[in-house]
Amino acid sequence: MRSEVALLSAAFTPIYVGIVFLGFTPDHRCQSPGVAQLSQRCGWSLAEELNYTVPGLGAADETFLHQCMQYDVDWNQTSLDCVDPLSSLGANRSHLPLSPCQHGWVYDMPGSSIVTEFNLVCAHSWMLDLFQSAVNVGFFAGAVGIGYLADRFGRKLCLLTTIFINATSGVLMAFSPNYAWMLVFRLIQGLVSKAGWLIGYILITEFVGLGYRRTVGIFYQVAFTIGLLVLAGVAYALPHWRWLQLTVTLPNFCFLLYFWCIPESPRWLISQNKNAKAMKIIKHIAKKNGKSVPASLQSLRADEEAGKKLNPSFLDLVRTPQIRKHTLILMYNW
Template sequence: MVLCFRPLRPRCDPQFNLVCDDSWKVDLFQSCVNVGFFLGSLGIGYIADRFGRKVCLLATTLISAILGVLTAVAPDYTSLLLFRLGQGLVSKGSWTAGYTLITEFVGLGYRRTVAILYQVAFTVGLVLLSGLAYAVPHWRWLQLAVSLPTFLLLLCYWFVPESPRWLLSQKRNTQAVKIMDHIAQKNGKLPPPDLKMLSLEEDVTEKLSPSFAGLFRTPHLRKHTFILMYLW
């Protein structure tokens, strides 16, 4: 009996054929995402401070979903890199805006728990992704499978309010009081007695304007800014 063996070849899209001498393009593809993460982290925070956490979250989510679909139908490698770079730019911003939004809804005693639960969703998603990749082996269909459901997150527009802390920083006290009063009712608690006084205050003080220099304004902020820069 004669056994015939065929050489093993990596499974890849024959349209791009990213193997052998072109295998470095696979690493470049992932590097574009990381570059997008870095640049997005620098700029999206300003947008969230300037226009609001909710607006930033919804806008970056929409753009990320659209770019995810475009990545799945990319006709060439250059387009693939550009779409992936753009997705990296906004996806990190979407994560940051969501993280800031949920932690500003709760008090100091609950922020750590809320932040951990927010990160758990990322870990669970990675675990589920391996099973989904087994069921949908072709990368284009897999990309669509993880991109199309992202559009459902736009429903948050009707269910998730703006951050009351951000509204207060922008001197939009009436809106902030309305949201906090609604949260207190849902929690079955009475709103703080001084809450209604906020809505009576005139918008006479200057609004807080975000800037990169604000990260170094106080010694406490400087310390945490340098720590986070070193860790990243």
């Protein structure tokens, strides 16, 4: 059961660090139809074409020039020859006028990324930062709200809901027609993916006793590390970002099978005055583990005899000195 839930941690990897592959920014330069025609007429190699037509090439401190600027030259004029064509316009290239890229960019990479497809470079490079900021904002909002929702409606329901929304939005992102829609679906993924990851962590720690919580927590994190290794291999095999996004998203639909594989948390059921259901699950777990039900749990009263169920509240985070200390420590860590 713990290994099944740990798969959630591995599947969370593409959302957490997928920007490394989805938003990869290769070396690029301005695209110019005139340069392409002149290069074809003169029979230049790629190195010669770059040397003759790209400003600031080879200078480490002038990366912006060769990636985002072009010579403001009419490359179709007949006075340009094939041997250092700019020499006829000035003795020093640094004095020639420059202009931003007018016809898009040429990217030095196989495949594609969201950067190359939507041209998120130069003046639009901030849009790549916004893409990652959107998922991080979703992480924050989802992590803050999911604790209350999981306490209010149950771990299992919230887990299945976040899995479905995460998988659906991930697929829709792979088919996004433009940057705006891609950003919306990425924000939705951020809202539910971190929340689902946290619910998975809660579930595996609530299924085991206090002495095993550290062990299963480490196991959950190890699964995340394995996900990193798998993601690198998949990204190498699929250099096109849409196929990569689709490939790492579709397996999430398989987690909907948890409806039949994963029971509700017995601890949550007990807190909601559903002792009969909790005891049924506890006895099943004990039978699978070859253990007997602890005496402290055998004394649980039936639902109709139990006390009032616990209603969650954000005030629970600061209700006692011990909880206040833990809350402040976790807030500081975040």
